[in-house]
Amino acid sequence: MQAPLPPPQSPSSPYQPPATGMAKGNMYSFQKWLMIGMILIVISATFSQFPLSSSEPNITDYDVGTESGQNDYFEALDSYEGQVALFAAVSSVLQTGAVALLGYAFFRESHEDENQHVAVRITMVLAGVILITGQVGRGFSLF
Numbered sequence: 001m002q003a004p005l006p007p008p009q010s011p012s013s014p015y016q017p018p019a020t021g022m023a024k025g026n027m028y029s030f031q032k033w034l035m036i037g038m039i040l041i042v043i044s045a046t047f048s049q050f051p052l053s054s055s056e057p058n059i060t061d062y063d064v065g066t067e068s069g070q071n072d073y074f075e076a077l078d079s080y081e082g083q084v085a086l087f088a089a090v091s092s093v094l095q096t097g098a099v100a101l102l103g104y105a106f107f108r109e110s111h112e113d114e115n116q117h118v119a120v121r122i123t124m125v126l127a128g129v130i131l132i133t134g135q136v137g138r139g140f141s142l143f
Contacts, residue, residue: 007046030113033105038096048091051083096135 057076063069106128110121 004121030105030109033101037098037102039096042099043093044091047087056080099131099135103128
């Protein structure tokens with residue numbers, strides 16, 4: 001007697017990852033998301049330091065006695081303030097993304113890892129809630 005043939009495999013969909021890739025170790029690891037979030041925080045801290053305060057236009061470098069000198073100084077000052085605003089915005093976006101990734105990592109780890117004590121899982125959920133509500137509350141105003 002011959003062994004039955006295995007059922008034919010259905011073709012994999014290009015929209016679904018392979019079943020071997022769905023294992024927890026390949027798609028998600030707490031350490032990976034934590035490290036990505038921390039790297040983004042460091043990058044956002046670096047962006048928040050630019051441009052340097054020493055690059056602010058100094059009024060003594062311009063002849064403010066003339067109208068063209070005043071205009072040049074105000075244009076340089078406006079350009080510097082625009083750079084400060086740009087780098088602050090980039091830093092804020094990176095920081096928000098980093099904290100969201102960290103909150104996601106805490107939420108995901110608390111739901112995925114059943115081997116941890118319940119107190120650790122609750123602490124991770126609370127840490128995720130604090131991270132996310134901190135970001136939401138930063139931009140929230142009633143007035």
